[in-house]
Amino acid sequence: MSQKPVRVRFAPSPTGPLHMGGVRTALYNYLFAKKHNGTFVIRIEDTDQTRFVEGAQDYIMDAMKWCKMMPTEGPGLGGDFGPYVQSERKEMYRPYAEQLIENGKGYYAFDTAEDLTAVREQAKQMGMPNWQYNSVTRGSMKNSISLPQDEVQRRLEAGDPYVIRMKMPRNEDIRLEDEIRGWVVVNTNNLDDKVLFKSDGMPTYHLANIVDDHLMEISHVIRGEEWLPSAPLHVMLYEAFGWEAPKFAHLPLLLKPDGNGKLSKRDGDRLGFPVFPTNWTTAEGDVFSGYRENGYFSGAFVNMLAFLGWNPGTTQEIFPMDELVEAFTLDRVSKSGAKFDPDKTKWFQQQYLRAENNTVLAEILQKEIEGDYPIERLAEVCRLMKERATFVKDIWTEGSFLLERPTEYDAKTTRKKWKGEAENYITEFKTILSETEDYSAENIEKVFKDYLASKEIGIGQVLPQFRLVLTGKGMGPSMFEITSFLGKEETIARIEIGVEALRKNEE
């Protein structure tokens, strides 16, 4: 068997922002292409000009860039198979539609939208909810099969609006082998005479996608499960043109976390998590939040997405992009829909945060906070705080005390711990600290423990109190690390301020 080069495409329509499901489809295409040293193409499917949304295409490209899964062919990216926007390919489709008429696989139809609505309505009245334009009904409609040849000619010459429909044969089994689902067989009696070419001169999705996939030499069509019902039509189309069909893989759907059903953009607001990769603002000014703006790392987002419908068959869950590429195969994609889990997404983010380099984190943090602090100090803050953070911003909300003196002291801790000999112990320990030169965490710990031993008291009688005066809090990282970080001067100053403030508090 000849091994054709792998070429896959992601084909969104610019009707709005790309949601998570779309991003996952793009991701699987990207992974598959990389895995096989193939090409990942992006093609914009804007054959429905009434649904065009300003900014959507830019949004899609930007989102893919953030996710680090950029295609290498597409609008603005170059490639030998352009243009990659279907509206710019408009003139290419008509000859193919006409070719279908010539070889008897398609026909002209003159029925107006009103005609069709009327017929459907009438059928519904008669108890048939699903009227279809097909081999049974086409004879009673206005088309080049039912109408006399000369009238068809006259109508065409007069410029009557028409569409071109697929002439679906009667009672034929269409078989297609899906890479994920195996053989799927559909009888043509269940398929209708789909419109392939619209009266506005544009092809429908069905025609455009076949023509473009063929012309762009696409080897594998990896798309959402919602396309499975029309896949047999697409197979018929390839046959009608005498083209070799690409391989198909239909991905399971992404489901909403509660109940059932396809994840939709409304679910995000309702349940409090983003459904979009990045923020999207509608023309009306409504903002739909994105993972990027919510503080997620793209690696965590992508890793989470990869596991919704796929797994490597091992217990490894943390996969940077290059390992994803290495491990990904279509045969490990599952068949059933996957419910999205916001908790698991947070877990991935936490894992990625913890694994990230402290200086890198500090650089992100620096952009998010107001104060102007040395990057080395911020990196230390990140080192101390990241074990107890999920997002970069948590590092600051939980750990800003490291760089800013406390202005208040946790009431509960004060009440429970700042009593008895607390002040005396802290004051004594301050004296010791003022005589200490080695402020390494190890030495502070030693000095502290020597003090405890000399007084024959327990750790709980001094350390929580020490934490309180130094940080104002009842919890946090190791006090020895904190003291070391603060340094002698700041430590002494904070003890004095803290003791004073707490004494006032008592009165």
Next chain:
RNA sequence: GGCCCAUUCGUCUAGUGGUUAGGACAUGCGGUUUUCAUCCGUAAAACAGGAGUUCGAUUCUCCUAUGGGCUACCA
């Protein structure tokens, strides 16, 4: 309604004609910790139902149920 697809712990999933049906998230309980978080340990938790094939089915087949998708001159 018709057609198509699917069905293992609450969720994501692994898995096999004979397994104590495994892991992760979340949850409960312990341990570590000055504390919180982390970390470690541990518990509870699943093969939708019914037939059939078979010595034996969670696994194979069929039926039912449930869920989902599609059913436009939308993609």
